[in-house]
Structure formats: structure tokens, C-alpha cells
Amino acid sequence: MATAWVIAEQRDGVLAPVTAELVTAARELAVDVAVLVAGGGAEAVEALGRFGVTRVVDVGPLGDVLAGPILGATVARLIGDAPAFVLTAQTYTGRDAAARASVELDAPVLTNAVGLRRDGAELVTEHQIFGGSLVVEAAADAERVVVAVRPKSVVAVEVDEQTQPTLSAATAVTEAPGVMVRVIERRREERAGPSLDEATVVVSGGRGLGKPEAYRYVEELASLLGGAPGASRAIVDAGWVPYAYQVGQTGTTVKPELYVAVGISGATQHLVGMKGAKHIVAINKDKDAPIFSVADLGVVGDALSLMPRLIEAVRERRHAS
Amino acid sequence: MKVAVCTKQIPDPQAPQHLGEDLRLVRSGKALLDDADTYGVELGLRLTEASGGDVVVVSMVPGGETAGVRQALAMGAASAVVVSDERLEGADALTTARVLAAVVRRLGADLVITATESTDGYTGTVAGQIAGLLGWPALTFTRGLHLEGSRVTAERQVEDGVWVVEAELPCVVSVTAGIVDPRYPSFKGIMSAKSKPVEQLSLDDLGLGVQVRERVRSAREAEARSAGTVIEDDGTAEAAIVAFLESIKVL
The missing domain is CATH 3.40.50.1220 (TPP-binding domain)
Incomplete structure (x- = not known):
């Protein structure tokens, strides 16, 4: 049985809401849903058990580097030769992670997915094209597939019976060529009013x-x-x-x-x-x-x-x- | 310094788009250089104008079509390498990245520039995949770039601002629209583009085989939003808007 791996979206070390959406989507694909986090493993166990996660794997805070390529390479190492689905958010970090994971796993990547389901052994994704006027279903013919899911396209749904995810530590892959990009400075752009993605x-x-x-x-x-x-x-x-x-x-x-x-x-x-x-x-x-x-x-x-x-x-x- | 700028030729984005019977985007019309790529071409030209070297345009093109590639040459790129092979029809992002990375290796480029995503496919992973395949750092979503010696400093777009990131050459950079103002090709540029070298390669030339592993299974019309009302502003349209906001209880 394949495992569905979710690369958590974290901002300043805090889980972003899209992570629960990814987990909800992942439940449709596999019984074993593993979430990869960079720090905050205990909080993730607490927050994501409600969404039916079976395991949380924590590589610890990554510090001042871009997380995407490292997490992408790390999830590939954790998967090894096993069949797997890898889900990331269609965000800056998520796309970097998806790109690296797809290379390391030799797996096709489907991006901008707004829905996912399994049809037999096949993973079927839904995408909106032409400005959302057309919905297409895509499928990948591979044992390992990477999918980037658009935030807010899947509604996060809690499970009836909360799971008790196991928590384990893993070492981040930082030695692979090209995965390390230093972050020198973080500049926030202040904006007025409620945040764009939460405003009514x-x-x-x-x-x-x-x-x-x-x-x-x-x-x-x-x-x-x-x-x-x-x-x-x-x-x-x-x-x-x-x-x-x-x-x-x-x-x-x-x-x-x-x-x-x-x-x-x-x-x-x-x-x-x-x-x-x-x-x-x-x-x-x-x-x-x-x-x-x-x-x-x-x-x-x-x-x-x-x-x-x-x-x-x-x-x-x-x-x- | 050799800068490889990866570009894509796309159908006119202003023209109506449709899928063919094979559920793939119909690419029968004129192929244009993706607007999103003009920023990368411009950045490459500026970097080589400042520190020496050449810009080579790299593209995967169906049917040997090079009209869009010539647009980049007209802007000032020195030459182009295009890969044309019918086996690449329907190629997914990883396959595309493999082909582009193979050309980059063959060229011995020091820097690869791509757009953030193409206007027709908008996958947004090819830059990261090329970097992964080459084992080079990926400075993605770049909206400002500074090169000093072999050190590349980039302003990276993030959800709530900008991060300054740094890596050494060789590396891959994906740029957002607006990073620089792309120049318009001059008449001289357009004329000279016609005679600039464009090398055509096949998958065999690159020693690559491909396997298309993704397919579109079905397509359907999205649920249309119910048709709304359109009114002309005769100087009192604000009343209609306020009435609408009341009807949905925003006011």
C-alpha cells in the first residue's frame, strides 16, 4: 500500500491552514498519511490527529535556508523505493518542494490540482483551465506521483475518530547538491486591514x-x-x-x-x-x-x-x- | 559567462483557446514567445552586457517552429538551441526539465534563467526541476537580482513580502514578471535575428529517451456562475450597487 506524504506548509514555524486541506485530500489516496514538518512536531501531532494523520515526521527547524528543496529531497529519501503520493501546497515553498521531490523520485508532478481521488491504482487529479471555464481530469501512470494542490480548493474536514499520530525525528537532507539556498533577510510587506485570504x-x-x-x-x-x-x-x-x-x-x-x-x-x-x-x-x-x-x-x-x-x-x- | 534562457513558444494567449480531441491544447496557430519569458531574456542580456558573455535561448519546440525563439534573438540573444522531437508531444514538466537540463549541460552554461511559469501551462516547477537535475541551487520566484563575481543575490517573492536569498554560480533562477523592463526588438535586431545560429537537436542527439506518463482523462465545462445583471453607469449606478450589497446583507 502506498503512503500519502504531505509536506506541511509552515510560516514562521506555524502550520498554515492549507496543511489540513492537504491532509484531507491525502486521506482519499491512502490509509497511511504521513506529514513532514520542519520543527513543531508535537504541535503538528496535536493539530493533525483531528484530520486523521497517522504519522508526523519532524526534521527540526531548518534555520535561514529555503525549505522547499530540502524538504523535497528529504521526503524522497524517506520514501526510498516504496510507492507513494507526495502532496504539497501550490505555494512558493510547496512548488520548490514538489520540483525537487519529483526529480529525486523520478516521479511526474501534477500542479494546480483542485481535487484528488483514486481510481483503482491510479491517482486522478482535477484542474481548472482556461480561467476556470473548463475542468480537466488528469492521471499519472506511475507508482510515485507528486501533486501540488491549490490552497482553498479542498475543504479541510476532520475525521470522526481522532487518530493518534506517531511522532518520529528524521535528518533533513542538506548535503545533496544544490539544496541549500541561504536566506539573508526576510522583509515583510505590511498591508492594511484583514489578510487577503481570510477577509469576507x-x-x-x-x-x-x-x-x-x-x-x-x-x-x-x-x-x-x-x-x-x-x-x-x-x-x-x-x-x-x-x-x-x-x-x-x-x-x-x-x-x-x-x-x-x-x-x-x-x-x-x-x-x-x-x-x-x-x-x-x-x-x-x-x-x-x-x-x-x-x-x-x-x-x-x-x-x-x-x-x-x-x-x-x-x-x-x-x-x- | 554563458547564460541559458529557457523560453517557451505558446499559442496567442489573446486568441480563444481550446482542447483538441486528444484533450491537449490546440497549438495550430502562430507560436509566440511567451510574454513571461521576455523578462528572463532581458535579465540575461543585462547581465552579459555588464559582465561579458552571451545569452543562448533554449527551447523545446513542436515541429521545428522557431518564430517565438527568433523574437528572443531579435531582443539580442546570440544564438539558440531548440529541441524538436515528436516523442515530446504531451511531455510533462519533469520530461521538459530533463530536456532543458541536457541542453544546459551541453552548452556548459553558468546560469539558467526561466520564467516563474508559462502562460499556457503554468506548472511552475520546471526551474526547480532543472536545478534538481543539475544539482544546482534554485533561486525561484525572483523579482530582483544582483550578480557580483560568482555570487548571486536574489529578492524572492513570498506570501507576505520578500526574502533576500543567496547562492553561488552555477545556479538556476526563475524570474517574475516585472523584474526588469523587457526591451522591444529594434529593426536591426529583427533583421539580424534571421541569420543568428539556431541549432536543432533531437532527443537522440541529447541521448535521452522519454516516456509520457501523464494524460488528461476527461474535460468538462465548469459549473458556470449564474448569469448576472450588467448595467450602464448613467451617473447613478452607485445606488444599484448599494441595493445589491443590501440584498446580500453586506450592508
Whole structure:
């Protein structure tokens, strides 16, 4: 029987929520679900038993190096010649780990998976393509397969009967050529309001705002609605706002109650990151913009003219109630 | 210094995309250089302009098509090596990385630059896989880069900011869009690109065999979001938006 290995996603040593999503997905693939962590093994046992993990393997904190390649090489060594599935998150660290694991295991890698299941001996993954308009199922013909799963695509579900995962220590593979990349400095980009991936309301701005100064309307509306400001890739690349604001394929995937797209045309790579929102309002000059195909309410108009009026109207409504 | 910039030719991303009967992306139209690759080409050119050396474009191309590769040559790359082999049809990311890594070895490159992910496949693992195969450090998701002697310092994009990371040459770097402003090919560049050397290799030339181990089993339309209302802003659209926000209880 194959083991499903999950490479935990950790930020500042703390398990990220996507880890429980990965574990939930892994349960569909194998009875034996092992989680590889870099430090915090005891906490992981505590947190992940509820999600049905059977083993936690801790290599200890890695210090100031990139974790991805090391964890990828380590999981491969732990697997040896055995059949296995390796699951990582579709994140920066997760993709680095998936890449290295696939090389060491000589295993195909399937990325951007939004669903996983087993069909006999085969692992079947689900992917959204063409901006999420098409869902394809892929399968890999191999005994060992690496899958990177998009955060927020699998709902983390606890098991009825909590497991008691075993905890063991392992040595991180740091001597393999090229796995060590030193981290000299970590710079955090501060952002206003709730975090983008947890906010119930997200208001994002794009090129249609016309100029960087107009982004303040996005921030103002977001703040009035108790939400987080976001951005399209276009204005992040143009340097209007830091990358931490980016919603989309290469940025953050959001799933809020309400998503307001201001001056965003809705390129494929943006739609993938926000079309899971419960309600979508879009403001765009171009009536043919793809964003309108996913919007519950679309307004064809100039964002720069509409935003001040909208902010005023929302403010009045707030005062009235 | 020899810089290998890995590029991909993709179907026009602005044109409608569809899958063929084999459930693979139809690549019959014109092949263009992936926009995401122009940043890597530009970075390679700047590094070699500053410290000497050449940029070699490396690409896996179906049917010997090189129109997109010529775009990179027009920007200023010195030459190209393309691998064209019908056995590579439907190649997965690891296979692609094997082919590219083999070319890099053959070239004796000191630095490999790739995009973070291609615009049509967006796997985002090929750079890390090339590095793993070569046993070189992978500086992935780079949005700023500094080269001093053989030391490479990179600003790496992370979820909540930027990390500064460091490695020695030889290494593999994947770059995000916006790391540098790609130049437009000059008329002279476009003309000279036509006569720059483009070496065509097969898998046999590289001593590689491949096995395609991934396949698309099925495709279906995603559940469409229910069609919404689209209105024109006649100067009072804010009222409609507020009414909508009330209806969903955000206000």
C-alpha cells in the first residue's frame, strides 16, 4: 500500500491552514498519511490527529535556508523505493518542494490540482483551465506521483475518530547538491486591514483606475466594508501596490462573501484566483470585459467617476443604519 | 559567462483557446514567445552586457517552429538551441526539465534563467526541476537580482513580502514578471535575428529517451456562475450597487 506524504506548509514555524486541506485530500489516496514538518512536531501531532494523520515526521527547524528543496529531497529519501503520493501546497515553498521531490523520485508532478481521488491504482487529479471555464481530469501512470494542490480548493474536514499520530525525528537532507539556498533577510510587506485570504470582503483594483493615486478609492471602499484591498497583476507589475496585494493565479486565491473588481478586465490568471467568491460586483469601462461573465452585478462605466459616488453612498447607508 | 534562457513558444494567449480531441491544447496557430519569458531574456542580456558573455535561448519546440525563439534573438540573444522531437508531444514538466537540463549541460552554461511559469501551462516547477537535475541551487520566484563575481543575490517573492536569498554560480533562477523592463526588438535586431545560429537537436542527439506518463482523462465545462445583471453607469449606478450589497446583507 502506498503512503500519502504531505509536506506541511509552515510560516514562521506555524502550520498554515492549507496543511489540513492537504491532509484531507491525502486521506482519499491512502490509509497511511504521513506529514513532514520542519520543527513543531508535537504541535503538528496535536493539530493533525483531528484530520486523521497517522504519522508526523519532524526534521527540526531548518534555520535561514529555503525549505522547499530540502524538504523535497528529504521526503524522497524517506520514501526510498516504496510507492507513494507526495502532496504539497501550490505555494512558493510547496512548488520548490514538489520540483525537487519529483526529480529525486523520478516521479511526474501534477500542479494546480483542485481535487484528488483514486481510481483503482491510479491517482486522478482535477484542474481548472482556461480561467476556470473548463475542468480537466488528469492521471499519472506511475507508482510515485507528486501533486501540488491549490490552497482553498479542498475543504479541510476532520475525521470522526481522532487518530493518534506517531511522532518520529528524521535528518533533513542538506548535503545533496544544490539544496541549500541561504536566506539573508526576510522583509515583510505590511498591508492594511484583514489578510487577503481570510477577509469576507475583498475590493480589488486594476489598470482601469487609470493612475496609482486612484488606488486609494479601493482602499477606502475596502475599509468601509470591513474588507481587504486587493489588486490585479497588472498594477502589481506596474509597481502601484506591493505583490502582497495580488489576487490571482500567481498571487493569492480568495474566496470571500463579496468580491468587488474595480477596473479589472478579468484576465484568466485573475479569474482563477477569485471566481470562487460567493458574490461578485464588477466595474469596468469595457462592456465586453471577461470579468462581466462572472459578475452577479456588472457596471459598465468609468471607475474613477463611479468610485467617489459609491464610497459616499456606502458611507451614507452606514450612517442611516 | 554563458547564460541559458529557457523560453517557451505558446499559442496567442489573446486568441480563444481550446482542447483538441486528444484533450491537449490546440497549438495550430502562430507560436509566440511567451510574454513571461521576455523578462528572463532581458535579465540575461543585462547581465552579459555588464559582465561579458552571451545569452543562448533554449527551447523545446513542436515541429521545428522557431518564430517565438527568433523574437528572443531579435531582443539580442546570440544564438539558440531548440529541441524538436515528436516523442515530446504531451511531455510533462519533469520530461521538459530533463530536456532543458541536457541542453544546459551541453552548452556548459553558468546560469539558467526561466520564467516563474508559462502562460499556457503554468506548472511552475520546471526551474526547480532543472536545478534538481543539475544539482544546482534554485533561486525561484525572483523579482530582483544582483550578480557580483560568482555570487548571486536574489529578492524572492513570498506570501507576505520578500526574502533576500543567496547562492553561488552555477545556479538556476526563475524570474517574475516585472523584474526588469523587457526591451522591444529594434529593426536591426529583427533583421539580424534571421541569420543568428539556431541549432536543432533531437532527443537522440541529447541521448535521452522519454516516456509520457501523464494524460488528461476527461474535460468538462465548469459549473458556470449564474448569469448576472450588467448595467450602464448613467451617473447613478452607485445606488444599484448599494441595493445589491443590501440584498446580500453586506450592508
